[in-house]
Amino acid sequence: MEFLAHWGITALSLWIVSFIFHGISFTSKKSLLLSALLLGFANAVIRPVIIILTIPLTLISFGFFLLVINALMLLLVSTIVPGFKISGFWTAFFASIVITLLGLFVGLFVFQSEDRLLNVPPAHQGVMI
Template sequence: MNAIIMRWLFNTLALVIAAFIIPGIEVLGIAEAMIAAFLLGVVNAFIRPLVLIFTLPITVLTLGLFALVINGLMLWMVSAIVPGLEIAGFWSAFFGAIILSLVSTLLSWFVKD
C-alpha cells in the first residue's frame, strides 16, 4: 500500500515539475495536481492498454515511438477532465508526457517495492 501512495506522490511531483518546465502546461494547485496524477494513473491502467492494442500496427511500424504520442494523448485527455490542469495543445501534452515519464522513473528509482 505504501508503494502505491509513493508512486502517486511521485507522479504528482512529476506533474508539477512538467508544468514548471513546459510552457503550455499549467497546474493551479497541489490538490489539482494530486487529482490529475490519480486520474492519470487510472487512465494509464485501464484506457491506455486498450489504445495500445488498437494502435499496435502503427506502434510496430514506428518502432514504438507512437507510444509517446499515446502518452501525450492520455495526458491531454486527463487535462480535459480535471479543471485545475490546463494544457495548451497536443505538443505541450506530448513533451509534458515525456517529462512526466522521465521524472517519475527517476524518482521511483529511489524507492524500491
C-alpha cells in the same frame, strides 16, 4: 503504501513539468493531486486498451507511436480535471516524455530493492588479474 508512493511520484513529476513547460498549469493543489490520480488510472486502464488497438501503428513506427499515446493520456486527463490546463498536443507530447523520465529516476531511488536493475558492484582494492 506503494500506491501512495506512485501517486506522489506522479504528482511530483506533474508539478516539476508545470515549471518546465509554460503551457501546463494547475490552479490548485487539489487539481494537481486529482490529475496525478487520474493519470495513473488512465495509464493503468485506458492506455493498455489503446495500445492493443493501435498495434499496427506502433509496429510501423517502431514503437514511437507509444509517445503519442502517452501525450493523448495527458490531454485526456487535462480535459477531465478542472484546473489542469495544457496548451496543445506538442506541449503534452514533450511533457509526457519528461514525466516518464522523472518518474523513472525518482522511482529508482524510492523503490530500491535487492533485485533492482541498476546494481553497482562494490569497489575492489588492488589490481584484478
